[in-house]
Amino acid sequence: MKSSVNVAVIGGGIIGASTAFYLSQLGSRVTIFEKDQLASGASGHSFAWINSFNKFPKPYHDFNHDSMERWSRFERLLNQDVGLKWGGNVTFATDELSGTGLAQDINRLQKWGYPSRLITKRELLELEPSLEISKFHLAAYTWSEGHVMTDKVIHACMNSIVENGGKVILNSRVDSVSQDSSGASVVVEGKSYAFDMVVVAGGVNTSQLSETYGLKLPQRVSPGVVVKTNPINQILRSLSVLQIVNGTGQIDQIHVRQDAHGVVMIGTGSQEHETSDDSQKHADNLVKEAARYIPGLQGATAIRVPVGFRPMPIDELPVIGFTSETPNIYVLLMHSGVTLAPLVGELASMEIVENIEVECLARYRPTRF
Structure with a gap:
């Protein structure tokens, strides 16, 4: 059964884009808020090397390796040229x-x-x-390694989302996020918008946004x-x-x-x-x-x-998921976003829509800080 969840995704980088894409594929009504133009942040600066060469500890290496294997299927689902090149x-x-x-x-x-x-x-x-x-x-x-053109991936995701009835709102900075009894809301230029769920995937700005609803996510400057x-x-x-x-x-x-x-x-x-x-x-x-x-x-x-x-959590590992205090606000913060985009986007969308907890994401929850 297709989802009818009304979801806001804050951030049009590759992690926000991939998650919004998979949410849209599951039938969610998706609205993306991007403070600038697409691919203007860390994703646009990325070397975009798909690899797990120097990823530690081993479970994080395996997490990246798993996502590498999903890139070709992700490209097929997007059904557009994204400049994906294998060759090692x-x-x-x-x-x-x-x-x-x-x-x-x-x-x-x-x-x-x-x-x-x-x-x-x-x-x-x-x-x-x-x-x-x-x-x-x-x-x-x-x-088994490769690289991709992040701007092409992001635009392909957005094209698919719009085709499925979603909205992409550019040059719209979200000021705050809040949880309430019926869902979650975002405030943009003083105006509040209500949703069932909000995904915070704002790259380096994620920590600032998360503080508006009481979640501290320490990052270091990278x-x-x-x-x-x-x-x-x-x-x-x-x-x-x-x-x-x-x-x-x-x-x-x-x-x-x-x-x-x-x-x-x-x-x-x-x-x-x-x-x-x-x-x-x-x-x-x-x-x-x-x-x-x-x-x-x-x-x-x-x-x-x-x-x-780069978005860089203080322990250099991804931050993925809800907290018990904010069950309608899902946060995504990580380096290696290009490698991880297919895996994180798919698993995060499953957790949001199906109301489940994916076991391999347990070590990356925001509650660890």
Whole structure:
């Protein structure tokens, strides 16, 4: 039986969008409130790497791995091109110290059942013949990983929601959320709107919104910077992501991917690396460093992207669910939103519509703080 629950979703990032999409698929009447334009927050800044490479502890790794397996079905349900590219990731280390750490990572990942293995320089060049590699210690191949274009995913979700009779209200900042005897309400520019349920998925603003109904969700500030290029010819033949770890270099770690439109995105450090340097000089240096290994980047124009801020719970684990005091307000706050979007969106919608508790979400409840 289809649901007739009237639900407000606050936040048009990838977690809010995926949850609203699955709610709509279950028959809920969905209204989305987004304070800016779609994909303008953390989702728009994301490197959008679908992986579970450095996710701890193991249950959280497994949670991400499960969601990776759901991405292809999510794409089919959306029935639109979302720039999803599989092909895996290779991380290669240029020095012994970095290589030792990488080998330890692969040993752990293999024991956890994650598709991964060490490969040689020759095997890497078979995957990507155009690479220029002067120094090489070892490489790790994690072939089940991919990346996606978050703006395309979000717009595909919204298109489907509107087709199902839902509403998407942009440039509408929600001031507060409240629980009452008949459901929950949101206040937007002084006007109150009543719903059966409210989903708070406002990214870094989630903690501020949750305080309006008495829930404290501590976050830490987590800035991140990526650099883009102008559209260029294909630079990676097989892989979706290439990561270079150079423990002796000026930039010790970079990761590179290219979207379906030819735009290359480059980040420094690991995917979770925190930095606030969004200068043009940093952008130029990052493209120059990546071009040492990827000749196709030579001559590309570096485009600086203003620093973005990740939603980051204080313990770095997702926050998902209701509380006993607010049974009509469901909160979603997490990093790794791109990887987790299909799983969290589907499970959260089930909990909201079916009034059940999904067991694998128990460790992520907001009541732990």
